[in-house]
Amino acid sequence: MIERQFIKERLKEFEIEKFIYDKIPGAGFSHTKVVRTPLGDKIIIYAAKPGLVVGRKGENIRNITEGLSKKFKLENPQVEIAEIEEPMLNARVVAEKIKSALEKFGLMRFKRIGYSMLEAVMGSGALGVEILISGRIPSARARTWRFYQGYLKKSGTTSYLDVDKATTRAELKTGTVGIKVRIMPPDTKLPDDIRLIGEEETEVAKRVEAAKAAVKLPKISEEGEEEIGAEKAILIEEEAEEHTEEAAEKPKKESKKGATEETGSKEKKTARKRTVKKKEEKEDTEK
Known part of the structure; x- marks a missing residue:
């Protein structure tokens, strides 16, 4: 019921x-x-x-x-x-305009009417449009003229739900002329239209960037820069020499003397690094 x-x-x-x-x-x-x-x-x-x-x-x-x-x-x-709001995106309105134009100007201008309506619909932002005019035009034998432009879905849920369709007929002296209009509006969501959304920045990442921007590096005098630069250069040279020696030498069993020498060299490096850090801290406190 x-x-x-x-x-x-x-x-x-x-x-x-x-x-x-x-x-x-x-x-x-x-x-x-x-x-x-x-x-x-x-x-x-x-x-x-x-x-x-x-x-x-x-x-x-x-x-x-x-x-x-x-x-x-x-x-x-x-x-x-x-x-x-947009009459040229409405299939029924477009079909009625084609009907009135055919009844007014006759069949001799049907191509001009079809192409002008096609341009007007695409100019309004439609993704695709198809106009079918069928009847005894321009000869005595009936046939169908197709005017189309853009992309138009003919099957699937998109064609049934999103594509706007309309049919009407114009009564002329030569007989009845059928008009079919299909329009795909610009806001149609196609199944193969995939868009990647960028990852949003988290609150933690924003806080870290803000903290980095807020931190100001301490200013160092020219003399201090020269001293620190010289000591760093010495450390870099020593590390490079060690790498070259290790690559050139063949693997052998390490003796006790070699072990003690290596430990001594490592202790010297750590001591130098500590002195460099202490000098930097002193200059920061003085400023």
């Missing part, structure tokens, strides 16, 4: 949309939205030209409200009009 009720409501909304579409031709009608409120039923009409929906002195609005209350038995229907 609940399922049948939902189906009835959706069919009723579809009939309301068709009724309003027939009442306001040429207004760039897109779709309607029915909202149930405690005061009554609220119907929002989305159109590219709200002025034509209202009509002269609100004549169209009055006719629509009367028709809704009589034909569909709506309690206190309240009609509101909303303007479409």
Whole structure:
């Protein structure tokens, strides 16, 4: 029972949309939205030209409200009009424009109409668009003309949910011409569109960087720099000599004398390093 009720409501909304579409031709009608409120039923009409929906002195609005209350038995229907922000990204509006252009200029300019609409849609930021015009154009034999540009999904959930589709027909002297429009809007999220998000800096890393920036290196006099530099140079030279000697010598069993000499040289190095550090500390305290 609940399922049948939902189906009835959706069919009723579809009939309301068709009724309003027939009442306001040429207004760039897109779709309607029915909202149930405690005061009554609220119907929002989305159109590219709200002025034509209202009509002269609100004549169209009055006719629509009367028709809704009589034909569909709506309690206190309240009609509101909303303007479409980007009409050229709406497939139904584009299809209606193609229909009106074909009825006005005829079939001899159908290519110009198709390409001009194609450029207008892509200029609005669409990812892709496809326009199909089928009928007896320009000859007596029916055929389909395809105008397309950009990237357009034809299968999958993206094509069913995100791609905007619309169909309409233009009644001409030569016969009926079918129009199909498909538009992929710029905000479509494709499944293969992967973007890497950069790792955010942690609070610890920010604190460490702030501490490094706050620390100021102590100033050293020219004489102190010369003394420390000379001692460091001696240490570097001694380390280099040791590395060369170790590489040149073959591996042998270390004697007790060699062990004592190595320990003595290491002690000398440590003593020199200590003296260098002490001098640096003294200069810092004096300053």
